[in-house]
Amino acid sequence: MSMFCYQCQETAKGTGCSIRGVCGKTDDVAQMQDMLVWVAKGISILGTLARSNHYSSAKIDRFVQEALFTTITNANFDKVKIIEKIHEGIALRDKFAGEMKAHGITIPGSLHESVTWRPAGEADLVAKAATVGVLSTTNEDVRSLRELTTYGVKGMAAYAEHAGNLGFNSDNVDAFIQRALAATTDDTLSADDLVALVLETGKHGVEVMALLDKANTTSYGNPEITEVNIGVRKNPAILISGHDMKDMEELLRQTEGSGVDVYTHSEMLPANYYPAFKKYSHFVGNYGNSWWKQTTEFETFNGPVLFTTNCIVPLRDSYRDRVYTTGSSGYPGCPHIPDRAPGKEKDFSAIIEHAKRCPAPVAIEEGTIIGGFAHNQVVRLADKVVDAVKSGAIRKFFVMGGCDGRMKSREYYTEFAQKLPKDTVILTAGCAKYRYNKLKLGDINGIPRVLDAGQCNDSYSLAVIALTLKDIFGKNDINELPIAYNIAWYEQKAVIVLLALLYLGVKNIHLGPTLPGFLSPNVVNVLVEKFGITGITTPDEDMKILLN
8 A cells, every 4th residue: 555545535435545645646745744744743742742841932833733734635745845844844843852951841762753753864754654644553443533633633723824824823722733643642542532632622623713713804804795706807817726814915915006806716715705805906706616626717717826725636737837836735846935034925926927928817607696694794683683583584594514525426515505495594614615605595584595604714603603693592502503514524624623513512413425534433433422423315315304
């Protein structure tokens, strides 16, 4: 077996990619990603020890975030850059160990090998990488719980990095990420200990999503109900994809007055909802649909594409020379825009000049879609919503957030939305919405039947809305509300959203289109018995259950 990875929903046969990733990563890239996570675990062991002695390092915190984000599905396919990151981590780890000793902290000699191992050369690095992956844990249930925790903290790290880019950091979040990673190397922990760690991961998932929500709204204002243009203009343009709002801000500022328009793609759609971005007349709207359709949509866009985070599909030659990456994303042969220097912006001049040489986008659709229903906006509508529920105009809310993907089985979510009774409302966040956000589902007393809160991290808004309604209706339990959960997942940010919902006490979640391959049968049984999690069947059968 040249690799083994099962962190995403589309993993081969639902059990694991062992030759090449369905995502497109090769076996050597997969092994280097495993190695980078392993190095991050060694750093986290030291970071946890240091914090127990009242010492920490912002550089260590940031590196662990970046290392985890780099290994999220579809984020970085550039083996050379990943190897550079591994060497950077080893050097940072050893320097930090010296700093700890200088502060009087004793480092035991019996710590995990990831704390001290150094490669003698590239061949040594490759050989070691083949031994530190998922299957290095032999017990299936322990492996399942360790990986569930690891994927949860990968999602946490992504959100923490976005918040950090806006100047919002949490020592508590960083401390937990490192403590959780360190725990995955501890062979003394029992299965019960690891189950508790998984649930604690959900607790800190809520915390990091609240942090990012505060970072985004403090920086750019609360999202507003917005009709987003999905047509095109006649100017050359840049398409920005991914999730990072700081990159969005700086790109808009640097393109102002240049004659170059900016369009969002996929998970950047919610940038259109923020008041601070609406002042830019060259911010046109959204182009295209979910991430996996990029192979055709990038061709017709004509201009350069900027990936700020994950959701890269292996590039086609027809547009390869127009793709740029930045942040934790990367792709072999594509220009990478470096991180911003302290006190300065990223330099987007290269992609802006590239755009000026390109023809305008070709229209693939026209009209508008509506969004901006984050918690602040929905709470303002609370009286209207409550009246609609009390009068019977709204029978039930369906939370259908999460991720989209390429599998034909995901047509289930479009069919489910189409078949929902007209007295129901969909609450959504994440790219799963592209399965139904352009359907003509109408409204209920002026309330649209699809309420889009934003990106996957804005699932926090859906939780805040539910908790607010719980208080308004005087319920003791969030599960007593007329809200059902039918969630799609694809990658690791969806994992932390799921764990956050479990921490908040949400039960009877339908999760699809398949249950995660990294959940062992015994771990599935725990989730079923404790939380009532189940997979999906057919839209009609699931609707009968969820409507009741």
